[in-house]
Amino acid sequence: MASNASSQGLAGVVAGETALSTVGKEGAGLTYRGYSIEDLAEHATFEEVAYLLIEGDLPDREQLDRMRVRLQGQRGLPDALRSSLELIPANAHPMDVLRTGCSLLGCLEPEDSFEQQTAITERLLAAFPSMLAYWYHYSRNGRRIETVTDEPGIAGHFLHLLHGRAPSEEHVRAMDVSLILYAEHEFNASTFVARITASTLSDIYSAITAAIGTLRGPLHGGANEAAMALIERFETPEQAEQGILDALSRKDKIMGFGHRVYRERDPRSDIVQGWAKRLGAQCGDDRLYAVSERIHAVMKREKNLFPNLDFYSASAYHFLGVPTELFTPLFVFSRTAGWAAHVMEQRAHNRLIRPSADYTGPQPRIFIPLDAR
Ligand code: COA
Numbered sequence: 482m483a484s485n486a487s488s489q490g491l492a493g494v495v496a497g498e499t500a501l502s503t504v505g506k507e508g509a510g511l512t513y514r515g516y517s518i519e520d521l522a523e524h525a526t527f528e529e530v531a532y533l534l535i536e537g538d539l540p541d542r543e544q545l546d547r548m549r550v551r552l553q554g555q556r557g558l559p560d561a562l563r564s565s566l567e568l569i570p571a572n573a574h575p576m577d578v579l580r581t582g583c584s585l586l587g588c589l590e591p592e593d594s595f596e597q598q599t600a601i602t603e604r605l606l607a608a609f610p611s612m613l614a615y616w617y618h619y620s621r622n623g624r625r626i627e628t629v630t631d632e633p634g635i636a637g638h639f640l641h642l643l644h645g646r647a648p649s650e651e652h653v654r655a656m657d658v659s660l661i662l663y664a665e666h667e668f669n670a671s672t673f674v675a676r677i678t679a680s681t682l683s684d685i686y687s688a689i690t691a692a693i694g695t696l697r698g699p700l701h702g703g704a705n706e707a708a709m710a711l712i713e714r715f716e717t718p719e720q721a722e723q724g725i726l727d728a729l730s731r732k733d734k735i736m737g738f739g740h741r742v743y744r745e746r747d748p749r750s751d752i753v754q755g756w757a758k759r760l761g762a763q764c765g766d767d768r769l770y771a772v773s774e775r776i777h778a779v780m781k782r783e784k785n786l787f788p789n790l791d792f793y794s795a796s797a798y799h800f801l802g803v804p805t806e807l808f809t810p811l812f813v814f815s816r817t818a819g820w821a822a823h824v825m826e827q828r829a830h831n832r833l834i835r836p837s838a839d840y841t842g843p844q845p846r847i848f849i850p851l852d853a854r
Contacts, residue, residue, distance in 0.1 A: 527660035531818035555607035571620035587686025602821035614642035665819030708737030709795035718775035737792030760800035
């Protein structure tokens with residue numbers, strides 16, 4: 482699209498270069514540094530994917546082991562952060578908790594030089610699940626939990642902290658795959674914000690704090706929570722069918738459907754749908770998955786719209802026992818890898834991101850001093 486013409490929401494505008502991912506590119510689909518999302522979700526772990534995004538290539542066994550040890554060693558939270566988390570009310574949105582926690586960590590362990598960017602990224606990857614779980618348990622039942630577990634990966638660490646016991650291998654794998662799917666997605670809104678912040682030569686905590694605030698909205702990361710609220714409203718597929726038809730006739734947006742870039746399908750959705758089905762069957766669900774499938778079918782039939790990653794992630798997370806308000810924070814745990822990799826890429830070839838606007842205000846006019854108005 483012509484770069485001189487203004488575009489609503491920057492749709493179709495190429496706003497820079499990246500070597501990190503392709504999204505819906507013909508012949509490639511969704512890839513992270515050249516690897517297909519299908520292969521990564523099938524064979525990799527989230528830590529391998531984070532390493533791939535941050536370092537540029539997959540780790541060998543030794544590099545991965547060393548990274549895991551570093552991450553495990555950074556799950557503890559400084560006292561000042563723990564006491565600040567205790568001040569945040571129970572009815573705060575958990576995304577606000579992470580946004581605040583990220584910003585505060587930036588005061589306690591600031592980025593004094595860009596050479597610290599990888600270490601700080603790992604610190605955030607390790608600390609976000611701890612922050613969220615610490616605040617969650619303290620605000621709900623006054624318990625000051627230990628934020629260190631012996632779980633090898635971030636997926637298991639979070640489930641363990643949340644439920645207070647070691648998760649099953651299958652639940653860890655389901656969560657791990659979800660983290661892989663959420664890790665990176667080119668110039669989406671929150672990543673672009675992180676890059677804009679980095680382009681001013683600001684610090685990485687500011688970039689990630691801004692990205693968290695951007696991810697929070699229901700048109701972006703918040704869609705998984707909104708999708709769950711929708712699915713839970715219906716007791717049966719028949720009720721869901723009627724409810725969606727009513728919503729569409731009111732021209733409501735159905736959260737978890739549609740995408741700015743993908744036109745026919747979101748390749749991540751098929752993967753997470755498989756997990757939602759499997760987890761639902763395991764826990765004896767005979768409602769939520771069936772309702773989800775019906776909503777999917779009605780959206781296809783009525784609007785030719787397809788589910789994006791957020792739609793089936795909602796029921797998958799629910800079956801993993803994650804409370805709905807913690808869904809979007811899970812996205813943060815994962816996308817931190819993508820955001821940070823973009824910050825690093827921006828810094829390596831930086832030019833201030835500062836677009837222009839088409840002016841639509843009044844023509845030049847004569848200023849009349851206050852007393853004469
Ligand atoms: N429910 C109902 N209709 C939808 C829809 C949805 N989820 N998503 C898009 N549409 C319709 C729009 O109303 C519009 O119809 P119109 O041309 O008759 O006005 C048409 O499809 C084009 O949509 P548009 O809003 O221009 O797409 P966009 O590229 O600006 O927005 C999203 C993309 C993702 C923001 C949009 O699809 C959406 O709001 N989805 C729900 C939120 C969501 O799931 N976000 C997570 C994204 S991963």
